[in-house]
Each structure stands twice: as C-alpha cells, then as structure tokens.
Amino acid sequence: MQDTELHATVGERLRAVGQRYTPVRRAVVDVLVATARPVSMVELLDAGSGLAQSSVYRSLGVLEEAGVVHRMLGPDGLARHELAEALTEHHHHLVCTSCGTVEDVPASLRLEQTVARAVAQAAAATGFRPQTHRLDLVGVCARCD
Amino acid sequence: MQDTELHATVGERLRAVGQRYTPVRRAVVDVLVATARPVSMVELLDAGSGLAQSSVYRSLGVLEEAGVVHRMLGPDGLARHELAEALTEHHHHLVCTSCGTVEDVPASLRLEQTVARAVAQAAAATGFRPQTHRLDLVGVCARCD
DNA sequence: CTCAGTGCAAAGGATTTGCATGCCG
C-alpha cells in the first residue's frame, strides 16, 4: 500500500469513529509505517521528534480504537505497537528473548490454513469465539546470536 | 505426571541451578498444578493462603530460571504463570479479550508439524535461532459470550 | 467561541528491591 493511500485510509478510519487525523497521530503512524515491526514507546519517542509521551500514549489509544494500530506486549512486558493487519498483511512475529526486539515474518498460506482448522476445532470443542490468532516464534535474533 | 513425581522433578531442576525447593516455592507450584492454566498474581495470592506478594514474585522468578514455570502476559498486561511445557505438555492458549482469562488447549499433531516447518523456514531465511513458539487464539470465551 | 488535541506534571498500579528476621544446612 502506498503511503499516501495508507494515510487516506487511516484518516477514513479515524473519521469513522469520530476522530480527526491530527499531526501527532500522523507522526505516530509515520513511525509505524517506517519501522514495519512492533515498536516500543521509547522507539516512538525517539523517532517522532519532540512528541510528548502522554500524547503518544493517547494517540495510540485512539488509533487502536479506530482499528489502525495493534497493541501487543513484548517479552519484556513493554507495550509495542504496529499497524493493524488490515493495513498491512497477516504476519507472525520473531520474538528475541535476548534484546526484546520483535520482527515481522510473513505468514505462509499453508500454515494459515492449518491454523484456521485448529481454530475451528478449538471453537467447536470449547464454545470459544475466535477473533484472531497470534503465532510468535520465540528465540534469539541474528544480531544477538 | 503424578504430583509426587512432578514435585521431585521440580526439586531436581531447582537443585540443578543451585536453588532449594522451599515451602513457598512448593506452594506456588501446587497452585499452578491445581489450576492447569496460566494464573495471575491475584489468583496465586488468593489460592496460596497467606503468601507474601514479594515472596511469590521472587519464587516465580526462581522457578522460571529453573525452567519450571513459564511466564506470559495476558491481554490485560498482567503477568500470568503456568508450569513449563517440559512438565506438562505442549499446548496453545485461548485468550479471552473480555475477561482476560487464558485457557489451555492441547496442540494438534498436524498443526505442530506445520508450525515446525514454518519455524525452520523463518530460521533459514533470517538467521533467527528459534527456541519455542506460541500460538494464541484470541477471542471471547464461552463464559463471556 | 467551543471543543478536541496536546503537553506537563502528578497519580496509579503492577512488579521489584532494601532490609531485618528466621530457618535450614
């Protein structure tokens, strides 16, 4: 997706939930687009020049409600944010237990099909209503190894 | 695994890392065994009669280092602990976005094989050294639905 | 003018740590 198009989509989604696409929110989205992996608050504050911490937290909250960003928790317990899959594509994570970094890895079709089957099975057996799934590969990244 | 046997194994693992199997640690393990799903700190403190919060945190830390318990973070950002898979068996999680509860679901052989393939692929492509993986099905549990 | 967005500072909440005590080895 082109950046221009993406920003337009983000704007639409925000308006859809009665929110505006403000400078801070745009700055946050820009960082997320540029990084293309779940980023921590520290990274966001470093990258987005001069943003107030609370504003970033609030922007992320709004963007999350709008379905634009997705929040996850890294192995260190710190929150990480990335663009929602609706704006990127379904992927999984390589979680480094050494440095805490989380990288994206594209999902394979075959794997997804199998997961879908497992999901359906679990749902049928337990009454659980699945919404999405997460597959994280936990280990040590090339840089720490 | 029998409880007796399990406690013996836990004791061994602790000694292997130069730690003792103390009353508090045993109490914590007892709760984890009885619950058979990731439990929050609150649940641990409620279940384990009269344990000091800090002691439980410290015990969990030691047990984690010994490879006896596994720590994860629920959708609410609160830590949850369960027995490590070496002491139970490989399984996945049903994560309820409504109440934050995490339930276990056994892993299917077929799924595991596919995942293993995906893991190997990712490792080869990125230099990532995988140690384990997590598959969480996120949705709403039967009780909240 | 009105109201949402922003920044700063203070509050909140889970987790960690310092320190004194008690127990096991």
Add this chain to the structure above:
DNA sequence: CGGCATGCAAATCCTTTGCACTGAG
C-alpha cells in the same frame, strides 16, 4: 555459625489521568 528464604515496606517503572493551554472549525 553462615547464608538463603521470607515478609514488610519503600522504591521503580510503565502507563494513565488531571488540568490548563492552544489551535482548528
């Protein structure tokens, strides 16, 4: 005896919230 485990309380750290200011509509 010596050292680790424990409990209590204080300290940390990430995150959230209160409040006043600013800018867009």
